[in-house]
Amino acid sequence: xxxxxxxxxxxxxxxxxxxxxxxxxxxxxxxxxxxxxxxxxxxxxxxxxxxxxxxxxxxxxxxxxxxxxxxxxxxxxxxxxxxxxxxxxxxxxxxxxxxxxxxxxxxxxxxxxxxxxxxxxxxxxxxxxxxxxxxxxxxxxxxxxxxxxxxxxxxxxxxxxxxxxxxxxxxxxxxxxxxxxxxxxxxxxxxxxxxxxxxxxx
Numbered sequence: 001x002x003x004x005x006x007x008x009x010x011x012x013x014x015x016x017x018x019x020x021x022x023x024x025x026x027x028x029x030x031x032x033x034x035x036x037x038x039x040x041x042x043x044x045x046x047x048x049x050x051x052x053x054x055x056x057x058x059x060x061x062x063x064x065x066x067x068x069x070x071x072x073x074x075x076x077x078x079x080x081x082x083x084x085x086x087x088x089x090x091x092x093x094x095x096x097x098x099x100x101x102x103x104x105x106x107x108x109x110x111x112x113x114x115x116x117x118x119x120x121x122x123x124x125x126x127x128x129x130x131x132x133x134x135x136x137x138x139x140x141x142x143x144x145x146x147x148x149x150x151x152x153x154x155x156x157x158x159x160x161x162x163x164x165x166x167x168x169x170x171x172x173x174x175x176x177x178x179x180x181x182x183x184x185x186x187x188x189x190x191x192x193x194x195x196x197x198x199x200x201x202x
Contacts, residue, residue: 006035009079011089015071019063024055024074027063031082045081052115053077053107069100076107086118087111093125105129127167131188138164154186169193 012018021027028049032042050056053073058066063074072092079087089108093101109132111117123129130136130150138146138153140162146153153159154170166174170186173193177183182200187193 005031005084006082007084008086008088009082009084011072011075011079011087011092013090013092013094015068015075016064018075018078019071021063023060023062024066024077025059027074027078028055028059028081031078035082045083049077049081052080052111067100068095069103072096072100072104073107076104080111080117084117086120088120088122090122091124092121093123093128098128101125101128105132108132124165126165127169130167150188151185 019027021030025046028046029042032045037045050059053076055073055077058070058074063071066074076087076089076092087108092104092108096104105128108119108121112119121129121133130153133150136146136148136150136153137144138159146156146159148156154166154174160166167188169188169190173181173183173186173196181197183196185196187196
């Protein structure tokens with residue numbers, strides 16, 4: 001477990017369940033302290049994570065006084081302070097409004113692109129996350145039944161048959177396709193949707 005926690009970090013669905021310190025700064029220090037790191041390195045990691053996750057203004061606040069989005073960033077920051085290679089998040093947007101959810105998803109994309117951290121995201125809000133994903137893995141009854149690029153995910157019917165809710169854009173364009181609109185691919189973003197429609201009607 002000691003070796004695993006240095007490579008893989010887990011963020012719970014409800015961040016309150018993993019925040020236990022008297023303030024945000026102590027929360028960020030908790031993991032590195034338990035790894036037995038020197039004090040100077042712990043301070044360096046706290047400063048680094050504070051900038052990356054955007055916690056500068058709340059370091060002295062108790063976690064229970066923070067908003068849901070702030071708590072989620074603190075939970076992510078606390079894990080990042082241990083410098084994992086893989087970050088696993090269980091529905092990190094489930095308790096957030098759309099704007100807060102987008103901020104968290106954008107943060108995760110930046111961590112992947114700028115720091116090279118592998119993000120494994122368990123999420124039901126496909127509308128928001130598919131545009132950022134490299135792969136989509138679909139699990140059913142404890143087994144992976146689909147492992148595809150996001151754009152190919154919509155070529156299959158069985159995800160809907162087992163209760164996976166497709167993004168609204170996918171449903172719209174599937175109906176347009178049935179009504180005769182020439183659609184070469186299902187868009188993942190509104191920009192892609194506009195371009196497809198413009199090409200189809202020109």
